[in-house]
Amino acid sequence: MPGVLVFCEVSEGRLKKASREALSIGRKLAEKAGGDLAAFVAGSGAAGVAAECGKYGAKKLYAGAHGSLDNYTTEAYATVLQQVVKDSSPSILLFGGTSNGRDLAPRLAARLNVGVASDVDRLEWNDGKLRARRPVYSGKAFATVDVTGAPAIATCRPNAFPAEESAGGAAEIVNVTAQGESRARVIETKISEAGEVSLAEADIIVSGGRGLKEGSNFSLIRDLAHAIGGAVGASRAIVDAGWVDHQYQVGQTGRVVSPNLYIAAGVSGAIQHLAGMSSSKHIVAINKDAEAPIFRIADLAVVGDLFQILPALTEEVKKAKAH
C-alpha cells in the first residue's frame, strides 16, 4: 500500500522537473508516514518512465496508458486518478505546481471530500497529519496548515523542493484499466516558440518590463535568455500593452516562479510583480532608477541603462559559454 501517491507528468519521454521534485519530497514523506512511494502517469507513454520513477524512489507506477489520456482534460484525468486513489488508498497525494497539477488537485479534493493545500513550499508529516507551509498575502507572510482527510492533498511550488535521486530500481508497473470520459475535446495544440524554456521548469528566468520602451526591444530579453539557457518572463505592464503573451507574465495575476536566478530588467518591482518572484534564490535587477523598489529585494543591483547592459551581458555570456 503506498503511503504517498504522486501525479506525474511526462514531456518528451521524461518526467517533468515539477514531477521529479514532487517525487523527491514524496519519498521523504513516505519514509515518515509509512508505506511506499507510488507514481501515477497518464497517456500512451506512461510505462516508459518506470525506470525514472524508480530513480526518484517510486516503488510502483500506476500507468493509465490509454490514448484517450494523451491530451490532458480535467474530467477524464480526475476520474482515472480517483480510481487509482481508491485502489491504492494513499495517505498523501501530491501534485507538481504545473498548470495541470494546479487544475487537477482541487478537483480531486472536491470529489474525495478532503483538504488540499496549494502552492506549498514546505511539507512535513506531523502526528499523523500532513503539515504544509504556503505563502499568503502575495508572499508577505506564510501560513502553516494541517491538511485534513485521507488522502491529504498538496500542490508543490516549483523549485521549492530539490529533485534528488535515490538508488531505486525501476518502479513496478501497475496497469490502470479505468477510463475517463470528458465533455471537453482538444481541438488543437499549439507549441510555444521552438527552443524556449518553460517558465515553470526554468532554473534561470530573464524578465523584462516597461523600461524596454517598446515591444520589439523584448528581443534583448530573449537574446540573453537564449544565451544563458533560461526562460523569458514579463511584467504585467508589457503583457497588457500587448508586447508579449500572458503566458510569460510573472506575478500575482501571472505565474509564481522560484528559479535559482531571476534577472529583471526595466521592471520597477511593484508588489504584484514581487508576489510572483520574490522567493527566487538569487535576484539580479537592472534599472536606471537607483530608488526602484525591485532593488529592495535584489541580491545584485545594477543601476544603469538596460539598452547598454543587456547586450553587453549577452555578449559576455556567449563568450564565457564558448570556452
Ligand SMILES: Cc1cc2nc3c(=O)[nH]c(=O)nc-3n(C[C@H](O)[C@H](O)[C@H](O)COP(=O)(O)OP(=O)(O)OC[C@H]3O[C@@H](n4cnc5c(N)ncnc54)[C@H](O)[C@@H]3O)c2cc1C
Ligand atoms: C490587481 C493587480 C494585479 C497585478 N498583477 C500583476 C502581475 O501579476 N505582474 C506584474 O508584473 N504586475 C502586476 N500588476 C501591475 C503592477 O502594479 C505594475 O503596474 C507593473 O508590475 C509595472 O510593470 P513594470 O515594472 O514593467 O513597469 P513600470 O512600473 O513602469 O517600471 C518600469 C521600470 O523601468 C525602469 N526603466 C526605464 N527605462 C529604463 C532603462 N533604459 N534602463 C533600465 N531601467 C529602465 C524604470 O526606472 C522603472 O522602474 C498588477 C496590478 C494590479 C492592480
